[in-house]
Every structure is written in structure tokens, then in C-alpha cells.
Amino acid sequence: MTSLILILISALFFNGIIGRVKSICAGRKGPGIMQPVFDVARLLRKGSVYSETTGPVFKIAPAVYLASVIVACLCVPFGNKAGLISFNGDFVFFAYALALGKFFCIIGALDTGSSFEGMGASREATYSMLAEPAFFLIMGSLALMTGHTSFESIFADLHPSSPMSWALAVIAAFIFLILAMVENSRMPVDDPKTHLELTMIHEVMVLDNSGVDLGLIFVTGFLKFAMYAALIANLLIGSIPVGFGIPVFFAVQFVSAVIIGINESFTARFRMNHNPQFIFTLACIALLAVFGVMLMSGQLI
Amino acid sequence: MRRIYYLKMKDILSSWFNQPQTGLSLWFMAIFTLVFACGAVYGSGYMKHYSGRPLRNTLHWINYAVAYVSMMALCVVQNSIAFLVSWEIMALSSFFLVIYESEKPETIKAGINFFVQSHISVILLTAGFMMIGVRTGSYSFSEIPRYCAENNGMAAFLLLFAGFAVKAGFVPFHTWLPYAHPAAPAHISGVMSGVIIKIGIFGILRMITLFTVDFTTAGVIILAVAAISGLYGVMMAILQHNLKKLLAYHSIENIGIIGMGIGLGCIGVGSGNSTLASLGFAGALLHTLNHALFKSVLFFCSGNVYHGTHTLNVERLGGLAKKMPWTAALFLIASVAICGLPPMNGFISEFVIYSGLFGWMQGADLSATTGAVFSILALVMIGGLAILCFTKAFGIIFLGTPRTEVEAHEMEACRIVPLAIEALIMLSIGIFPAFYAKLAGNALECFPYADSAALGSVTDLSIVGIASLVFLAIAAFIYFAKSGVNRKRQVSEGPTWGCGYTEGTARIQYTATSFVKTYVQLFSFVLGTKKEEKRPVEIFPASGHFESESYDKLENALIDKPLGLYRRFTDMFSFLQNGKMQFYVLYGIIFIICTLIITFISC
Numbered sequence: 001m002t003s004l005i006l007i008l009i010s011a012l013f014f015n016g017i018i019g020r021v022k023s024i025c026a027g028r029k030g031p032g033i034m035q036p037v038f039d040v041a042r043l044l045r046k047g048s049v050y051s052e053t054t055g056p057v058f059k060i061a062p063a064v065y066l067a068s069v070i071v072a073c074l075c076v077p078f079g080n081k082a083g084l085i086s087f088n089g090d091f092v093f094f095a096y097a098l099a100l101g102k103f104f105c106i107i108g109a110l111d112t113g114s115s116f117e118g119m120g121a122s123r124e125a126t127y128s129m130l131a132e133p134a135f136f137l138i139m140g141s142l143a144l145m146t147g148h149t150s151f152e153s154i155f156a157d158l159h160p161s162s163p164m165s166w167a168l169a170v171i172a173a174f175i176f177l178i179l180a181m182v183e184n185s186r187m188p189v190d191d192p193k194t195h196l197e198l199t200m201i202h203e204v205m206v207l208d209n210s211g212v213d214l215g216l217i218f219v220t221g222f223l224k225f226a227m228y229a230a231l232i233a234n235l236l237i238g239s240i241p242v243g244f245g246i247p248v249f250f251a252v253q254f255v256s257a258v259i260i261g262i263n264e265s266f267t268a269r270f271r272m273n274h275n276p277q278f279i280f281t282l283a284c285i286a287l288l289a290v291f292g293v294m295l296m297s298g299q300l301i
Numbered sequence: 302m303r304r305i306y307y308l309k310m311k312d313i314l315s316s317w318f319n320q321p322q323t324g325l326s327l328w329f330m331a332i333f334t335l336v337f338a339c340g341a342v343y344g345s346g347y348m349k350h351y352s353g354r355p356l357r358n359t360l361h362w363i364n365y366a367v368a369y370v371s372m373m374a375l376c377v378v379q380n381s382i383a384f385l386v387s388w389e390i391m392a393l394s395s396f397f398l399v400i401y402e403s404e405k406p407e408t409i410k411a412g413i414n415f416f417v418q419s420h421i422s423v424i425l426l427t428a429g430f431m432m433i434g435v436r437t438g439s440y441s442f443s444e445i446p447r448y449c450a451e452n453n454g455m456a457a458f459l460l461l462f463a464g465f466a467v468k469a470g471f472v473p474f475h476t477w478l479p480y481a482h483p484a485a486p487a488h489i490s491g492v493m494s495g496v497i498i499k500i501g502i503f504g505i506l507r508m509i510t511l512f513t514v515d516f517t518t519a520g521v522i523i524l525a526v527a528a529i530s531g532l533y534g535v536m537m538a539i540l541q542h543n544l545k546k547l548l549a550y551h552s553i554e555n556i557g558i559i560g561m562g563i564g565l566g567c568i569g570v571g572s573g574n575s576t577l578a579s580l581g582f583a584g585a586l587l588h589t590l591n592h593a594l595f596k597s598v599l600f601f602c603s604g605n606v607y608h609g610t611h612t613l614n615v616e617r618l619g620g621l622a623k624k625m626p627w628t629a630a631l632f633l634i635a636s637v638a639i640c641g642l643p644p645m646n647g648f649i650s651e652f653v654i655y656s657g658l659f660g661w662m663q664g665a666d667l668s669a670t671t672g673a674v675f676s677i678l679a680l681v682m683i684g685g686l687a688i689l690c691f692t693k694a695f696g697i698i699f700l701g702t703p704r705t706e707v708e709a710h711e712m713e714a715c716r717i718v719p720l721a722i723e724a725l726i727m728l729s730i731g732i733f734p735a736f737y738a739k740l741a742g743n744a745l746e747c748f749p750y751a752d753s754a755a756l757g758s759v760t761d762l763s764i765v766g767i768a769s770l771v772f773l774a775i776a777a778f779i780y781f782a783k784s785g786v787n788r789k790r791q792v793s794e795g796p797t798w799g800c801g802y803t804e805g806t807a808r809i810q811y812t813a814t815s816f817v818k819t820y821v822q823l824f825s826f827v828l829g830t831k832k833e834e835k836r837p838v839e840i841f842p843a844s845g846h847f848e849s850e851s852y853d854k855l856e857n858a859l860i861d862k863p864l865g866l867y868r869r870f871t872d873m874f875s876f877l878q879n880g881k882m883q884f885y886v887l888y889g890i891i892f893i894i895c896t897l898i899i900t901f902i903s904c
């Protein structure tokens with residue numbers, strides 16, 4: 001329960017902080033931190049326009065997409081306190097629940113019959129297929145190190161004491177952060193502020209969503225960011241008391257948002273055909289983490 | 302007289318029911334019966350389109366019944382000769398089922414291919430059973446443990462595994478599936494893919510309960526073959542434009558997932574690890590049930606699409622969800638299930654196999670960890686690729702606007718209701734997995750080291766079901782809340798946003814080929830694509846055209862090329878049979894002279 005409330009709170013500010021960091025870097029005055037939330041509130045008050053081509057799938061898709069991320073958030077623990085859904089192997093459920101959301105997002109885009117949205121759907125399907133192994137490998141290496149297979153017991157057992165486990169925690173944090181960026185279609189894989197549909201991935205998939213549907217999709221994006229940052233925070237707060245845990249949690253969320261903001265300010269988007277290599281590199285780095293753990297447990301020597 | 306007969310049947314049945322492997326047989330018999338029953342109801346509607354041929358239809362249904370009975374027999378018999386006879390009856394009857402539309406040349410070609418490959422499987426099985434029979438002097442299954450105690454059973458085990466693998470469709474024995482499934486009528490493809498190939502899985506599992514070999518080695522071999530089958534199957538499936546061919550390749554993928562469970566279970570048996578054995582075999586058994594359900598639904602849906610539109614080429618379809626809403630909904634549910642996504646049943650079996658793999662990983666020895674890491678990687682990639690494949694299949698066929706002018710209409714109730722029943726069972730497996738795991742418990746306990754208690758000790762499956770239920774509840778809540786809000790707002794309809802372009806036609810939509818283009822480029826080192834291209838050139842270009850077609854590289858390398866070489870080799874001797882009478886007389890004389898000389902020498 002703690003983790004869910006904390007994720008919801010950080011989700012309110014996450015995108016605002018990214019925007020604020022970007023505006024500071026660019027020397028602009030920029031919008032306030034709460035601007036993304038106001039945008040969503042405005043969308044939720046608006047009416048909608050549905051394409052004549054679309055059917056029920058298009059209307060169900062945003063709901064399933066949001067539900068998938070909420071359910072995934074329910075799995076995230078707060079240090080050694082389990083999330084609302086917790087069992088051995090819950091991270092498999094976590095990943096597959098997110099995948100169901102993506103499945104519906106993709107078919108929702110295809111339901112419009114638009115060439116642009118088909119393009120976005122194709123890219124999203126391909127890239128998320130490539131991103132998936134990284135998550136499983138990094139969770140696998142954590143499972144191997146701690147000997148557990150649920151989020152809560154893995155994070156409770158993860159003491160960043162030896163240099164090797166620090167290294168592992170750094171790799172894991174790096175992978176979760178990049179995954180968050182890939183999943184939310186941020187730089188360097190995708191540029192959310194681009195104005196050309198041909199170069200978009202996620203934005204082009206939701207071209208036809210409007211009003212409440214679009215609001216739900218934005219909320220899903222906020223939650224996704226906060227969820228991945230919560231996983232990173234969990235790498236640190238496993239063994240410390242809740243009183244210190246909560247400030248650390250928010251600090252991690254803040255730092256993650258700042259890093260993403262700075263990254264977006266100073267990098268350019270990759271060419272589309274370089275994205276697969278970049279995303280699959282993550283899986284290779286995760287494999288490195290697995291070998292690190294095997295080295296540590298004395299299997300390789 | 303009748304009473305005596307009855308008593309005998311009762312004795313036979315009771316002695317059979319008390320045997321230790323009955324649980325396994327019953328599990329498979331239940332699955333076969335369920336799918337055959339749904340297939341029969343569905344088929345009765347499907348065959349109305351062919352009602353002008355009563356004789357042929359009678360033969361068809363007789364074969365259907367014979368195939369079912371022979372499958373039941375295969376589950377029951379305890380003697381390898383009887384097993385081979387039933388196997389042959391099953392192979393022949395399913396051959397006749399496949400070639401129902403025998404007036405089409407490609408159907409006959411596919412049928413012959415299927416016929417030959419099923420007999421390769423028979424040869425391998427016969428050889429395997431003979432190895433045992435010669436040594437033990439008996440063909441009863443109960444002699445196999447004795448055979449293993451006295452000899453190294455590995456060779457016989459691998460021979461039998463190969464024989465069953467041809468039927469099940471493991472790579473590289475998979476090449477008959479993509480031809481046989483599209484050629485057969487839809488209810489037959491559904492039953493074939495759903496259950497007839499599962500008799501191969503049953504055979505492998507049955508042999509594991511009988512043999513005692515070095516199960517660690519056997520398990521690693523099975524796991525490797527299965528992981529490759531899974532990956533290769535789904536990779537090829539994505540390329541296919543014929544819906545039934547796509548589904549056929551997906552069967553290979555799912556057989557791969559089942560095989561991974563079996564391999565894991567064998568490794569558990571080999572290392573005496575009860576948890577691993579239970580999780581592996583339970584995953585395999587559950588996935589057998591799950592695949593039988595969702596794959597038959599998908600094939601039945603493909604039959605509805607075929608009769609509704611008279612084509613199975615996905616590039617020509619589109620927007621069918623509006624005209625065939627029930628078929629579309631069932632296809633969507635089965636797609637979610639086959640991708641292994643919660644809250645459907647596919648997730649449950651994949652989850653059990655994942656649990657097993659993560660458990661194996663903790664084995665604290667190098668080979669176990671490495672094996673587990675690469676198996677997990679394979680399973681994750683299979684999942685991701687399946688999502689790509691089924692978003693393509695569902696999205697291109699049922700969503701968007703029609704790509705060509707096809708008339709489509711929804712099918713009658715008897716072609717929807719059995720599918721809906723199967724879909725309900727699928728959902729119930731997803732939500733009450735613990736109940737079905739308990740049902741599989743009897744089958745599970747036929748295996749050494751495996752027991753259902755060990756299965757429950759790792760993960761309480763009922764929590765997984767509750768998590769899925771929570772998911773459903775949240776999604777439903779959001780959906781209805783959203784609809785409620787929208788009812789108060791102004792909701793209008795308009796054309797799809799074309800980014801300023803208003804004259805879009807159906808042809809500007811993304812096609813199946815373009816949807817998977819990035820993937821095809823990425824994996825071009827595995828996939829074979831033939832391209833034929835004639836560019837329009839010069840200032841006043843004449844017509845140009847471009848065609849690309851995928852082919853199975855493995856089939857090319859393992860079947861077509863060796864066959865070609867063999868044919869070239871035999872062609873070298875064709876001068877002998879040249880049709881000239883003088884030569885044939887000469888052969889006779891040479892033969893007589895040789896006989897004389899040999900007799901002379903040996904005297």
C-alpha cells in the first residue's frame with residue numbers, strides 16, 4: 001500500500017520536473033511543475049471525437065492500457081514491505097501485465113486504419129519485443145544473487161554491501177532508467193516533442209485518441225515513469241527503516257526525472273534504424289550483470 | 302454371454318484404472334475429447350458449405366470418428382505392437398481427413414507430404430520398440446523398465462523421442478505442419494493442431510514414465526530442441542500471410558514451449574529435484590491443455606473468416622470486426638491467450654515454466670545457471686515475438702478498413718457457440734489456475750519425483766488467478782467509468798486523422814508486410830526471403846513489379862537440398878533403364894553369367 005501511494009504522489013510531479021529541467025537547460029521560463037497534471041485535468045473535462053473506422057477495440061484499449069500499469073504498480077514493493085500483489089514470480093506477472101497493456105495499445109492504433117498509426121504500432125511492437133529480455137535478465141540476476149523470486153523478498157535481501165553488489169545495483173538502476181525511457185518513448189529512442197509523424201513512435205499511435213481517452217493515456221505515461229523510478233528506489237531502500245526510506249524514495253524519483261530531463265536537453269534522437277541495436281544492447285548489459293553475479297557466487301572460477 | 306463379456310470389460314477396466322500411469326492417459330483423453338467434441342459441432346456447420354457431396358462427407362465423418370477412437374486407444378494400450386497399430390490407424394485416418402478437398406492439387410501434395418512424414422515417424426517408433434523387443438523378448442510396455450535396468454536405454458529413448466517429435470512438430474521435423482494445416486478443412490486443422498500433434502507429446506511423456514536413462518542429458522537435449530523450435534516457429538509465423546500457415550507455425554512455437562517444460566522436468570528427474578520436476582511437467586501438461594483450447598479456437602475462427610470472405614490471405618482482408626463481431630471477439634481472446642498474457646490461460650502455463658526456470662537457475666552450478674539464463678531468454682523472446690505476430694494477425698484481419706472488396710458475413714450459431722465455450726474454459730483457467738493444477742495433479746504424479754504438493758510449495762497459483770481477476774476488475778472499472786463520463790460529454794464521430802490529408806483510401810493503411818518490415822530486416826540472417834523485382838526504368842517507364850515471398854530456410858537445407866542431391870545421385874544410374882530392349886536382354890545374360898561364375902568359384 002505504501003508503495004502505491006508513493007508512486008501515485010510521485011507520478012503527479014514526475015513529468016513536470018522533466019519539463020522544468022528541460023526549460024532551465026534551454027534557458028526558457030517554462031511551465032510550472034504541475035502543468036502536465038493540469039493538461040490531463042483539462043482533457044478529462046473535454047468531449048471526444050471517435051473515428052468512423054474504429055470499433056469497440058479502440059474504446060477498450062486505453063482502459064486496458066491504464067489498468068495494466070496500475071496492476072503493475074500494485075506489484076511494486078516498498079523495500080521489504082510487499083506490494084498489494086505479491087507472490088513468488090510476481091515480476092513475471094508484472095512484465096506480462098505491462099505487455100497486455102501494450103498489446104491493446106497496438107491493436108487500438110491499428111483499429112483506426114491510419115497509415116501513421118500503423119507505423120507507430122509496428123515500431124512499438126518491435127521495440128518492446130527487444131526491450132523485454134533486458135528486464136527479465138536483470139531480474140534474473142537479482143534473483144540469482146538473493147535466491148528469491150518475488151520483488152519483495154529480492155529487494156529485502158539486497159544489501160548493497162560488497163563492491164560487486166554495488167556494481168550490480170548500478171547496472172540494474174541504469175537498465176531500469178533506460179527501460180523507463182524506452183517504454184515512455186523518450187530520447188534517445190523517440191522524441192515526444194517532434195512535429196513530424198514519420199519520426200514518432202508512441203505519439204503517433206495515439207493520434208486519434210482525444211478527450212478522456214487521451215487523458216488516460218497521459219496518466220498511464222506518468223505512472224510508468226514513477227513505477228520504474230520506484231523500482232530503482234527499491235534497490236536502495238531494502239534494508240533501511242521506513243522513516244529514511246520515504247525521503248530516499250522521493251530523492252530517487254527526483255534524480256531520475258532530472259537525469260531524464262538533462263538527457264533530453266543535450267541528446268538528439270537516434271535514427272530509427274539505430275534504435276534496435278540500442279535497445280538490444282540493454283539485454284547485453286543485463287547479461288553482463290548475470291555473469292557478474294555468477295562470478296560473485298564463485299560459479300565461473 | 303453378454304454378462305460374461307460385461308464382467309471381462311469390468312475387469313479389464315478396473316485393472317487399467319489401477320495402473321500408475323492412468324492419470325497421464327486420462328488427462329490427455331480429457332483434452333482430446335473436449336477438442337474433438339467442439340470440432341465436431343463446429344465441423345457440422347463448416348461442412349454445410351460442402352453438402353453436395355454426401356458420400357465423401359460420410360467418409361469424412363467416419364474418419365473423424367476413427368481418428369478419435371485411435372487416439373483414445375493410443376492413450377490406453379500398454380503394448381508396443383498395439384501402440385504401433387493404433388498409431389498407424391491414427392496416421393491414416395488423419396491423412397484422409399486432411400485430403401478432404403482432394404480435387405485441389407495442392408491439397409493432395411500437402412497430404413502426400415504429411416503421409417510420408419507420418420510414416421517416417423512410424424519407422425523411427427518401430428525401430429525404437431524393436432530395440433527393446435529384441436532384448437527383452439516382449440513387446441509389453443511393462444518390460445521397458447527391465448530393459449533400462451539391463452541396458453543403456455538412451456539410444457532407444459532418443460529414437461522414440463525422434464519418432465514422437467515428428468508427430469509433435471519439433472524443429473527440424475516440423476516441415477509437414479505448414480502444408481498440412483492450410484490444406485485441411487478448418488475443423489480438421491483445429492483438431493490436428495489442437496490435439497493430434499499432442500499425441501506426440503503424450504508419447505514422449507509416456508516414455509519418460511517408463512524409461513530410466515540419464516535424464517539430465519536427455520533433458521538438456523529436449524530443452525535445446527524445444528527452445529529452438531519455439532523461437533524458429535514464432536519467427537517464421539510472423540512472416541506468413543496465409544492465416545492458417547501462420548497458425549501452423551505457431552503450433553511449432555507452442556510445442557516448443559511444452560517441450561521446454563518437458564526438458565525442465567527431465568532435468569529435475571535427473572538431478573532428483575522434486576520441485577523442478579513438478580514445475581516442468583506441470584507446465585508441460587497445462588500448456589498442452591491451454592494450447593489445445595486456444596489453437597483450436599484460432600483455427601475455427603480462421604474457418605469462419607475463410608467462409609465469410611473466401612480468402613485467407615491477410616493482405617486482402619481488413620475491418621472484419623464490424624461484419625463478424627463474434628468471430629473477431631473470439632479471435633482476440635484466443636490471441637491474448639496464445640501470447641501468454643494474463644488474465645488468460647496461456648499465462649498460467651508459461652508462468653509455471655518460468656518458475657521452474659528461475660528455480661533451476663538457483664541451482665548454484667555453472668551449467669544450470671547458463672542453461673536457465675538462455676532458456677529464459679528464449680521464452681521471453683518467444684513471448685515478445687508472439688505479441689508482434691498476433692497484433693499483426695488480429696489488427697490486419699479484423700481492424701481498420703477492408704483492403705479489398707470482400708463480402709463478409711457472420712457465421713451461424715453452431716460455429717460460434719463451441720468456440721465461446723472453449724473461450725470460457727480458457728478464462729476460467731486464467732482465473733482459477735489452482736483448480737486446474739489440481740486436476741493435472743493425478744497426471745503429474747505419474748512422473749518420478751513429481752508431486753502436486755511440490756508444485757504448490759513454490760507458488761500458490763490461486764494468488765496468480767486473483768491478480769488476474771484484479772486486473773480484469775480494474776480494466777472494467779476504468780472502462781465503465783470512462784463510458785459514464787463520456788455519456789455526459791459531447792461525443793462526435795469523424796474521419797480518421799490523416800495529418801491534413803483527407804482523401805485517404807484503404808490502400809494507405811499499413812499492410813501485414815509493412816507492419817513486420819523492421820523485424821524482417823533485423824532477423825534477416827535467420828529468415829529466408831525470395832525477392833523478385835523489376836524496377837520501372839528510363840524516362841518513360843514501362844510497367845514494373847515487386848514480389849517478395851518467404852521460405853523456410855531449414856526446410857530448404859534439411860529436406861529440399863538433400864532430396865535434390867539424392868535425386869541427382871540416382872539420376873547417374875538412369876542410363877541403365879533406357880528403354881532399349883537389347884540392353885534389358887544384355888542384363889539378363891550378364892546376370893546368368895555372373896550366377897554361373899559364382900557357382901563355379903564357390904564349388
